[in-house]
Amino acid sequence: MNQLVLGDFTLTWLRGGMTQLDGGAMFGVVPKPLWSKRYPHNELNQIPLRTDPILVQAHGKNLLIESGLGNDRLTDKQKRNYGVTEESQIHQDLAALGLTTADVDIVMMTHMHYDHANGLVSRREGELVSTFANAVIYVQEIEWDEIRHPNIRSRNTYWEENWRPVEGQVQPYKERQEVLPGIEMFHTGGHSNGHAVIRMESGGEVLLHLADLLATHAHKNPLWVMAYDDYPMTSIFAKEKWIPEGVKANAWFTFYHDAIYRAIKWNEQGEIIDKIEIK
Template sequence: MKLTERKLGDFTLTWLRGGLTQLDGGAMFGVVPKPLWSKRYPNNEMNQIPLRADPILLQAGGKRILIESGMGNDRLTEKQKRNFGLVEESQVLLSLQTLGLTPEDIDIVLMTHMHYDHANGLVANRDGKLSSVFSRAVIYVQELEWAEMREPNIRSRNTYWEENWRPIENQVQTFGSELQVLPGISMHHTGGHSQGHAIVRMESGGELALHMADLMPTHAHQNSLWVLAYDDYPMDSIFGKEKWVKQGIKDGALFTFYHDAVYRAVKWNEQNELIEAINVE
């Protein structure tokens, strides 16, 4: 299996293969008219767009850190597979095997939020029992996110599943506005997509990367006003992008993606021109 890798100073980022879905383009681009967004991102005759769910393995400071967890395997019913447009299930374990690693080699998991398409890969169904995949890892989740995960509301209960938190609850550590994971690696609460949504900031050797997660799920969502219909707090998404994306571009940041089916990561200049792009293999 061929995996994409990118050095960031002393850090190494490797994209694992966590699955592929196809969701409604209108939902993914909210109020943006299709004639606009369809010029920026591929779509099929059913108005669906391809969305990967590929975790990033971050090797830094002697630790192996996973950002997000993938779609998982055998976690969806046939109805859910149809509704979520599942094309490919997770190959995270095979990806790790390609690198000579096992799930037990993961030290830390950074969860930007706990929606099913990010959290399903945390849990596996083994002999009819759900258990933690990355059993030795500390799992970091923002405190508001973790609270809603366990007690979802009428809107969020379709994406926060009890079977995704019970098997891992003893591994979870929560944080408030900011968490320093390791030197050069931090998580920052943004809200927006969900109340407890967070992003990941990585800096090493004079290089900066920002993992915006679902505030900017694809390169086509760079515009601050292009937010998802799925966002629970769209104005917070807009404010978060105004702060982090605009400053990141000024600082020469590499923006990494979990969902983008075209690019793994991109870098823009202040004229919004693409000056670096790592393609999905």
């Protein structure tokens, strides 16, 4: 398991599953001759995308960023359509760290699309129950409202079965939420109307988790946004704000979906100056 120490915080990537989605959809209006130079694809034009939650151990608490694909949450048709090649192994990875899902205190959800939220819920004796039964789940309030009242477009990714079993654990917030000292969530919109990002700071070190605004390292260009983004111009404006701020602060940029890197640092010329590769 890859780890990153940020001051007094320790981050560990857990195996949450793997999908393969259409490269054209993931890079929107960017022509394939451009994006294909920066990210791998197969003969079906699909690109590999991890769905790996990040365990953050800070202030004596266990926090998760996102929840993974889960297990036994998708039909065979859905697995085929989403190119799923691997489901969650979070239980095994937590066990290797001497933990269980009951030890997770907080889950930070940047948004509630199925590939981020499926792991919140588990199938047990034929019923859907909360995976992290003792955790507070932070969700931006617009996002929380939309998953419960999806529109004609969003209902394909906002599923009732991903919120109903955990609704008593959810703590919505407005524009900003201090989760713990040095760990904050900020509403950005863009990818979804309630999309949020996470900023951490400890020991003078900074980390930004921009979630699906920066799905992979190849999405660094502010104009390279997904066709999946509901509000692409909002995504562009948010990237124009957060990425330069992070570069100036010498911040780590962490990834949930990237199949090559866990985290990267860029300089002002856009060059990679530090990296953690998936192992």
